[in-house]
Amino acid sequence: MEAIHLWWIGEKDPGPRTLEHLQLHLGRAIGLPVAVWDDPARPPDAYDARRKQWSTSRILAWLVQSGPPGLVLAVTDQDLFIPILTFVFGEAQLGGRAAVVSSARLGEPGLPDPRVALERLAKESVHELGHCFGLVHCDRPGCVMGRSSGARDVDKKRGEFCTTCRGRVMRSGGEAR
Amino acid sequence: MSGENTRVLVVDDEEIVRESLGGWLHEDGFHVQNAPDGRAAVELMKGDRWNVMLVDLKMPGMDGLQVLEEARKLQPEAAVIMMTAYATVDTAVTAMKLGAFDYLVKPFDPEELSILMQKVVAQQSLVRENAVLRKALKKEHRFRDLVSKSPAMQRVFELAQVAARSNSTILVLGESGSGKEVLARTIHEESPRAGGPFVAMSCAALTETLLESELFGHEKGSFTGANARRKGKFEMAAGGTLFLDEIGDISPKLQLDLLRVLEERKFTRVGGNEPIDVDVRIIAATNKDLKKAVADGSFREDLFYRLNVIPVTLPPLRERKEDIPLLVDHFLDRLEAEMKRRVKVSPEAMSALLAHDWPGNVRELRNVLERGAVVAQGDVVKPSDLGLAPAPARAPGANAPGEPVSLEEVEKRHISEVLSHTGGNVSQAARLLGIDRVTLYNKIKKFHFRRDGEEPDA
Numbered sequence: 001m002e003a004i005h006l007w008w009i010g011e012k013d014p015g016p017r018t019l020e021h022l023q024l025h026l027g028r029a030i031g032l033p034v035a036v037w038d039d040p041a042r043p044p045d046a047y048d049a050r051r052k053q054w055s056t057s058r059i060l061a062w063l064v065q066s067g068p069p070g071l072v073l074a075v076t077d078q079d080l081f082i083p084i085l086t087f088v089f090g091e092a093q094l095g096g097r098a099a100v101v102s103s104a105r106l107g108e109p110g111l112p113d114p115r116v117a118l119e120r121l122a123k124e125s126v127h128e129l130g131h132c133f134g135l136v137h138c139d140r141p142g143c144v145m146g147r148s149s150g151a152r153d154v155d156k157k158r159g160e161f162c163t164t165c166r167g168r169v170m171r172s173g174g175e176a177r
Numbered sequence: 178m179s180g181e182n183t184r185v186l187v188v189d190d191e192e193i194v195r196e197s198l199g200g201w202l203h204e205d206g207f208h209v210q211n212a213p214d215g216r217a218a219v220e221l222m223k224g225d226r227w228n229v230m231l232v233d234l235k236m237p238g239m240d241g242l243q244v245l246e247e248a249r250k251l252q253p254e255a256a257v258i259m260m261t262a263y264a265t266v267d268t269a270v271t272a273m274k275l276g277a278f279d280y281l282v283k284p285f286d287p288e289e290l291s292i293l294m295q296k297v298v299a300q301q302s303l304v305r306e307n308a309v310l311r312k313a314l315k316k317e318h319r320f321r322d323l324v325s326k327s328p329a330m331q332r333v334f335e336l337a338q339v340a341a342r343s344n345s346t347i348l349v350l351g352e353s354g355s356g357k358e359v360l361a362r363t364i365h366e367e368s369p370r371a372g373g374p375f376v377a378m379s380c381a382a383l384t385e386t387l388l389e390s391e392l393f394g395h396e397k398g399s400f401t402g403a404n405a406r407r408k409g410k411f412e413m414a415a416g417g418t419l420f421l422d423e424i425g426d427i428s429p430k431l432q433l434d435l436l437r438v439l440e441e442r443k444f445t446r447v448g449g450n451e452p453i454d455v456d457v458r459i460i461a462a463t464n465k466d467l468k469k470a471v472a473d474g475s476f477r478e479d480l481f482y483r484l485n486v487i488p489v490t491l492p493p494l495r496e497r498k499e500d501i502p503l504l505v506d507h508f509l510d511r512l513e514a515e516m517k518r519r520v521k522v523s524p525e526a527m528s529a530l531l532a533h534d535w536p537g538n539v540r541e542l543r544n545v546l547e548r549g550a551v552v553a554q555g556d557v558v559k560p561s562d563l564g565l566a567p568a569p570a571r572a573p574g575a576n577a578p579g580e581p582v583s584l585e586e587v588e589k590r591h592i593s594e595v596l597s598h599t600g601g602n603v604s605q606a607a608r609l610l611g612i613d614r615v616t617l618y619n620k621i622k623k624f625h626f627r628r629d630g631e632e633p634d635a
Binding site: 081082083084085087091137147149150 | 204
């Protein structure tokens with residue numbers, strides 16, 4: 001499979017460290033080259049004014065239509081939702097090529113070390129890309145594909161796939177180590 | 178969460194809800210299918226089994242409550258979760274009363290959905306496990322209509338199963354109400370004669386002449402009132418089984434007649450000369466001590482040996498109290514089919530049933546439960562509904578007067594009684610005795626009890 005494109009679609013400037021860290025982390029977990037896609041375009045109709053949140057399904061559709069070729073992970077600082085849930089950390093096309101992840105709820109106020117939020121974002125990025133490789137949620141303790149309903153759940157996971165999930169990613173074109 | 182074997186049906190008229198919820202659950206590994214309205218959901222319920230249904234309350238046409246009602250009828254074991262907007266929370270509460278598993282207010286908090294789905298998966302796996310265990314237990318503790326887990330009855334079942342395959346005469350011994358006829362019928366149904374008739378006849382309370390005519394039939398005019406030829410039970414049971422209850426009560430003349438039939442496999446009707454071939458398997462039963470009757474000369478020894486080819490003894494219910502909960506369950510199933518109403522027995526009522534001595538055995542238990550089910554206000558049978566006389570007060574380890582025993586002996590007898598009362602349940606017995614389980618286990622070991630309080634066979 002070709003390289004993974006990392007695309008910042010948030011409002012504020014993420015700063016160089018955020019994308020670098022994600023690049024490094026994703027490259028290590030999935031084993032594919034990760035390139036930053038620098039484009040100022042933003043999904044035009046994904047914002048829901050009533051909910052004051054961004055619709056992941058519209059973002060995913062826009063990524064496929066307007067984004068770079070191959071696997072693309074959009075990263076934002078805006079709050080995301082799917083219609084049935086109050087919020088989501090991210091969403092991906094299961095077995096598809098687009099995923100989106102948000103830092104909006106990963107760094108609660110008063111978090112002593114900002115690196116914790118960055119680590120959570122890295123884990124959720126790997127998690128959403130895992131869905132693109134066809135992975136569903138995993139029950140094995142510590143696997144990055146475990147379901148996270150809150151930020152604390154993310155802290156319980158490691159940033160990597162378990163052996164079984166890693167094997168599936170490799171068979172699907174990743175080269176996870 | 179492990180949802181791999183869990184089938185989920187999402188019913189919502191909004192496509193976006195179906196897709197987002199379906200996608201979310203699919204990522205959790207659930208097998209998900211969507212239905213756009215109530216009618217489509219009902220059709221899917223008719224075709225497939227669903228473990229969980231997430232149903233929107235407000236839908237055009239058939240609404241969520243109607244879908245819930247159909248689900249209760251078509252798939253009562255499925256967990257139905259209602260989805261609702263704030264405005265209809267009252268309706269969701271109504272849905273809970275109608276048997277919904279839970280409800281979620283849209284949009285859901287991811288954690289709430291996640292926890293609820295974990296609860297459903299756990300509940301569904303318990304439902305499956307429970308069904309499997311109940312089925313296995315019922316199979317293990319049953320011999321057709323006979324229900325028991327007591328070792329003594331298990332031996333009866335084994336013997337009866339072997340006996341059923343032969344054509345030999347069987348003598349069933351047991352107290353009144355212990356299930357002698359039920360056992361005889363079961364043996365018949367398990368035997369190669371199952372396709373033939375099962376004819377039951379009580380030999381008590383009939384005069385000698387009447388009984389003779391009932392058994393062997395009579396020719397027209399053979400006695401006053403014999404206006405037509407009549408077949409007796411031996412002829413009616415041809416090709417099948419003849420069950421002769423209360424065999425210990427028949428007169429010496431009939432004993433002789435019966436002995437001849439058993440020896441020659443032929444008989445003649447009363448007033449007739451024509452010998453008729455006998456093709457029946459005899460199962461006789463009595464609550465009398467036939468050996469004693471032979472000893473005192475009231476029962477023919479030769480007939481006793483003819484009948485006693487395969488003796489089967491049914492233990493009285495008071496000696497197999499561990500069967501009471503099983504039998505209660507069995508009779509409540511029966512009563513449910515008859516009364517179209519399921520009743521439960523309260524823990525207090527069950528204690529009263531376990532404490533009773535059951536002189537009328539299983540028949541008495543069945544009658545007491547029937548009374549309880551009829552009298553009960555609501556679905557729970559309470560002790561007062563059973564109409565059982567209170568057990569006579571008896572000092573623990575009571576002994577025959579003038580026979581002093583040691584303190585240890587009193588303790589041994591009391592523990593034995595309590596263990597027997599709890600059907601061998603050590604935790605319950607320890608609670609009743611006011612000691613901890615370890616102490617009770619030590620005493621069981623010390624007194625060489627089995628856990629049902631019985632002393633082991635020598």
